[in-house]
Amino acid sequence: MTTQILIAGFGGQGVLFAGKFIAYKGLLEGKQVSWLPSYGPEMRGGTANCSIIISDDPVGSPIVSTPDILMVMNLPSYDKYESAAAKGAKVIVDSTLIGRKAERDDVDTFYIPATQMAADAGIPTLANIIMIGKMIKETGVVTYENITDALKKVVSAKHADLLEVNLKALDMGYNYEG
Secondary structure (H helix, E strand, O other): OEEEEEEEEEOOOOHHHHHHHHHHHHHHOOOEEEEEEEEOOOOOOOEEEEEEEEEOOOOOOOOOOOOOEEEEOOHHHHHHHHHHOOOOOEEEEEOOOOOOOOOOOOOEEEEEOHHHHHHHOOOHHHHHHHHHHHHHHHHOOOOOOOHHHHHHHHOOHHHHHHHHHHHHHHHHHHOOOO
């Protein structure tokens, strides 16, 4: 089983961090993984995306051209990548920043107002983690069990105080019904 994931948004939204988190969770589950970040020269405010492949077999190429899972955090990314998603793909959309609905009916699209939820909860920088929680719930690409172990791998020791709030954000996304 091989799952190709593409996460895209503006620089500064935590797109690369979200991808790294999913990759580490896959590693901790004994999977073969690749994580390939890509961002425009502007960094914050420019476009950013990352490709993650989680597989039972060695990963030959880190390039994701037709994602099985697409997570988009802004409208330009949705416009750019929606058509690239594989038939039957799971698409996770931040409905706070993306006002339109899916143009395709051959994918499963899940809308979550992650940016608004993060702002309302006083954790405005964690919309990406809320979306990851939703992704895990809807796709099962990794398990939700022992999620703290993966979080500890990506939240630096310098920011260990943010571990609990990241767990809260994951729970918010995982438990979101909408």
